[in-house]
Amino acid sequence: MATSDDFHAAVSIAELENEGRKLVTVDGTPIAVFAHEGDVRAVNNRCPHMGFPLVEGTVDDGILTCHWHHARFELSCGDTFDPWADDVATYPVEVRDGTVYVDPNPPREASPEEYWADRLETGLEENLRLVIAKSTIGLLDAGVDYREPVATTLAFGTRYRESGWGSGLTILGCLANVFDSLESEDRKRALYTGVRHVAADVAGEPPNFDQQSFSTDEVAFDRLKTWFRDCVEVRDADGAQRCLRTAVATGRSRSELAELVFAAATDHPYLSTGHVLDFANKAFETLEHAKSESETRAHTGTALASLIEPLVTADRSDERSSWRQPVDLVALLEDAYGGDVTETSGLEALAAGGTDELWTPPAGLQETLLGDDPEELVDALAEAVDAGAPTGALADEVVHAAATRVAQFGTANEFGDWNTVHHTFTYANAVREATRRTDAVELYRGVFDAALNVYLDRFLNTPPAPIPEPGEHDGGDTEAILADLLETFDVKGAVNEAGRLVSAYFDGGGDPAALKRTLGRGLLREDAGFHTVQNLEAAFRQFDRLEERRRALEERANESAVEDELDLERRRRVPLIATARYMAAHFPTRREADQTFTIAARLNRGEAIHEE
Template sequence: MNSTPKTALRDPIRVASMDELKEKGSIVVNGHDGPIAVFHHGDGQVHAVDNRCPHMGFPLHRGTIKDGILTCHWHHADFDLESGCTFDLFADDVPVYAVETRNGDVWVSGSRDQSGDAEYWRNRLREGLEQNISLVNAKAVIALLKSGVSFKDIAETGGRYGVRYRSSGWGPGLTILTAMTNLCGYLPRDEQILPLYQGLTHVARDSNGQPPRFDLQPLDTENLSFDQLKRWFRRFVEVRDSEGATRCLLTAVSMDSEPALLVDMMMSAATDHVFLDGGHVADFINKSTELLDHIGWEHADEVLPSTVGQLCAAARSEERNAWRHPVDLAAILRGANAALPGALASTSNGYAWDGPGELAEVILGDDPQATVDTMLARLHDGMTPLQLSQAVTYAAALRIARFHTQNEFNDWITVLHTFTYANALHQALKRTGSPELIRGVFHGAMAVYLDRFLNVPPARLPGERATAELAGETDEILDAFLTELDTQQQVEPAARLVYRYLADGHPVDRLFRTLAISLLREDAEFHSFQMLEAGIRQYEELKGRAEADHVLIATARYLAAHAPTQRALNQTAQIALRLNRGEAIYEEE
């Protein structure tokens, strides 16, 4: 643990005479950073440490010293008194303070030199990830943010660790970390702690017990074009050869290919087949690129290959019975693929975009051929691919907003998968404009069709009449929302509160923060993190339109359906915050 050199005291405090300290064994003094325990032990040795056990705050002066090792009695963590380092990693290291003897009196530094704390806590964060210790991760995030380290730098540590030490590649933990890093951009610095902590904790859990992922090398050639590498990449994905696909991708990265080209390469392969792994593949690829937006595309050779294994191994929905019978959706999509070039090549006849609502209602219908025909007609009329994608994504959000609670609980995840898939395709289209990705938009529309029975009967969207009796002030509504989520299945009350908040024109940034609080206090599974982040992203895409409010209503309904939980993760985070503030967790101190 970083400490003041023993030869120089900072803000010195007289403890007692050496004889008095020897008689008592330990004395506690009040330092500038909190209580300091000064110990006399062994053959006249004197050491000083922060009196609060770094694990849970138990007063260490009530511990036991034997052979230079201090044992905390609460959870039996052992510490080296000289350095403060722990022998039990769950407990973290304890800060030490310099001591001197002056004319028979013992003096101690009243404060520590904290100039090296940022590097110390970076190392502790890596150890917390390696050992899967949530409390250490929480304390590291708090200390790093407090010392001025940006949330993106903290995410870089977790992201690079996650792609290196998970042999199975990109997974839910990295998705949560990226989603929460995106969320940090909407939050003040002191509210970035919980999203980063949650993301890092899930990365550590996902990696725990897994072997590392070993690097492959790019092809040793400079004579390949990007287009050829893209063709090869898709060929190897087609035959499920992850090694060949990875080497093609790494070669494209080594050529300093533009990010948009790399996204196009990967997403084109992901849309060569239909709705891979229930939408997860497209979302994971999209999240890997969003992580690189935060930590820098110079890390593309580390991050992007982590998604290739699942891309190659994924279940292809055209092979599933639900996509082939009673309606052969794969055949409908083949027809759409054949018609796409002509629809995209047509000259606009002056089509005017009036939002996604009208087309979304067609997509929500029960005739998939009519849906595809209408989408092709809109493209032919001049609708842009992004507008088409926006309509599909909005339709997927409406499936959640209208999801009836009479359905089986797990079906929430079914409609969630379609929404996050559609959002991922939309974000990728924004990056690339690639016509090949438009195939994926049609896949998303068919997934919306398959979800139709989860809106039978459809839950009604909240209206003015149903919300007139609700609290009307900003804080009242937000507090009421959090209170509702203290009880299970408050789906409709939560939706009405969000509707009322938006209808009254209250600041949406406050609502974002409240939705974040409602999620981050829970032991949420990763789909809830996906829902919050994608919901906010799509609200921003549609801001100023009624459709935007419907997306946040969908988000609120999903979060309310999955709350409350045991909230153990948040309890750990609150312990870390209280320790950082110097509060007494052990009340009898």
Template structure:
């Protein structure tokens, strides 16, 4: 078909001139035609911001203004003065024999994937939530992979936040981790939520400026690791970054880079209430998704946080009334001999091991861990046991505590999960220190289970329809304080034969519709990660009860971000947001 054949007759030019504007539909596309300053201009009638009919806008001095939110557009080309609005589509026009002809199907200015990629960058740069939502949806609909979308967010967040890796990037990495647990539409929500938090974190922040690697490839990894730890020890972030970049430039693989970072993150106790090590783990997991070729752009963003982190041994809780830091230093001085002693042995957790880790005697906890290492317990195996004990603290958190105390048990659990996940990546024995740190915090958190909230009793009718419990669980999130009810409904869904994968899907859906805080995203992702690694139904039950109770404690919220996503999704589907007489 020739370009001429694509044109459709729309309206007599004198009629348009008299009216000044005409709204019409051509081949299913709503168009707004304007006669302004002797020229005929045609634009998509839907304002690209929120869909208001531009035929109801005003034109002056070549500028079209939407009357809903006052977005302004250069009429001849459609470009916007207001980046939050996006450009409006314009259409080729010809005047023939006194009539206006329009081509309603012109070639796009850019492929959808390219357009939405550019708009995502705009949305992140200017922290425009609606633009980020449209871009996330548009990129997925254009066939861009979830990992490519994640990569754009990870690289942006690592570059444009001077203080480096933070909550936003952690949320994005966590949401990428749970995508396989979610329904298809919620995967877009998860990407949107992660990207929005990256934009929030970077808003108003100066960018990071890179240090350069050393101009050598002769330094062995062991020495680079030693240098890195020394520089973090004295809080020299610049020196530590140069060493890390040298290791990357010299081809260190993901296991070695994780080992270097984890060693520095466990040289002192429980850095930044566990966030420092969790950030290390999430950065590594993000690189698993987007490709380790981006390590040089991502991992250096961790260094400032490691160097500046608070150290738990400097706090009173780790020194009084029991000097936990000194106790662990004694263990760490013997760690090599403990590992050597168990090198030929195979270990499995003895009966009651979780109860031992939850005991009120720190000496018994440390002794049990030391005996496990002597018995051949790997870091991964031991970290998994401590992570489950930490999750049990969350599942049995007593609601008589202050609300802020949820953060305390939460931090221990997500830290223990990070140790466990890193131990699955690298066999470094440095991570035994992280295991002991997590166990020490499980001990310190004991008062938050005093008295412990009971784990839900088995369902009274195990043959009942599990979907009833699932629906009731979701309903609990619409009311404040339904913590125990949420845990009970999750447990009884599983007791009645409900599929744990479906429970994860619905818990994820509930999270993504809330204005959840940083810790809530962490809690859900860590619970899901631990549940996926286990076969024991009772352990899975406890982990998902912990997630459900944590969500129940923190919901409902205002759900503003969900409103933004809903608007973006409806616009992408071509639905109307505005109707005559007002907005829906």
């Protein structure tokens, strides 16, 4: 029975002292009540770690120990000795007339938002996957905007990893980019996946120690840019960081910061198989997602400074034999650039006439990009720049060719070669996205580099896997097709079937948003690695861009649009066919991470994990 206050009768003190412990349910809450060392203590019966009944634990010397994973709790306050376990909730007790009374709903010091934000910090610091899962789910369930934990994770990952921006932060940025394309529950999976990868990347790493900006605001931007590139060129990380931090501290625009970084990232072709430029692009994109503290200049400086180490330690493709033999691709670039690969005078001369926003690619450009003549390819790109092709529009053509390489990847090749075409695709995607931030002439170099890598990948399309033409399939039940696609990911190596199903879905008039949700579901239930996450995000980005073009075409009511519409229909399928094939090649996995997520979700809902 309930008293007139907030306390409820729970158990007689005689019975409790006789048995030492008692499980009671008070106002719907399972509570373990203990008599220990002359005191009465009450805690939630569910171990916060994995839900084991704490009434079955051991109490000794003021410590309650759970028997399942040996999590230990200070009995009077519920605080854990073990950060991976979480604190257990405690309840006020009173003894009145031989009866123990418990208040099952005491006021809590922290709101759910504050509690889970604190636990997220612990999960990051200790690299605790289950804690990360529970905290990310808890934050989103509490109505916290996903940008808040993204900001927290970005700050942690850039400050405490001496080796700088890596795969974990890139995964975080990729999944933030596709967040709105996912089902509600998969949004929680996406946040959990991004955070846990950052925590794993940082674990065991020494922290980053910042260099300060110069004590002046009188350095012109062009000079600062030259200094920065020169420092990167000679692999001087400290000098480069001071230049970059000065650019941030003196209020340079986001466009100018992008020009600074992307100029250095393209001074040599295809740095570290494309990862350096992709990392740089993801840093800017993640800053756009991460609101709160990441909007400050100091945080922007730390995030961008994390790119220095990858820049100065990068492998340079102009030093690789594949770019020198049997065809000297670097020499072709030098002819186009008007000097060595760090120069841009030739590109500046070509672009001197300005850009034409109505520029359209000449007939046969895709065939040239996918052909086997690198000199013709470089000439075609140079002619496009001379004709006024904007960096973004020209990058669109190259990223489509790169996506085609993935979509037509021949499965007779070695498995590791999937990543060869993948790297080109994600690099080309990064170049395209970078053009949204700056119109710096240096990004033309990124377009050239991506195109030459498309050329180098040509043998991996020998013979090319066919991409079904629009209308080649009868379509059918689109919901059944999506179910079949998920089942395809349960079968190792069902690569061509995955591509066929995506094409059939389009032929059946299926909603692309539902297809993207399904692909996202397929990705996030797996122990997907860095490259698979990258691949899906790049595919979604490029598909969305093509969707924008398709909608624009629909507004044009003239006959000349008919052929363009058919070509666009072919194109818009390619990124999603490509990523479905790539995913199918890498799935299924053990799905360990999703098992942890499922356990965390059940614990947060109060469901039983331990069965008697």
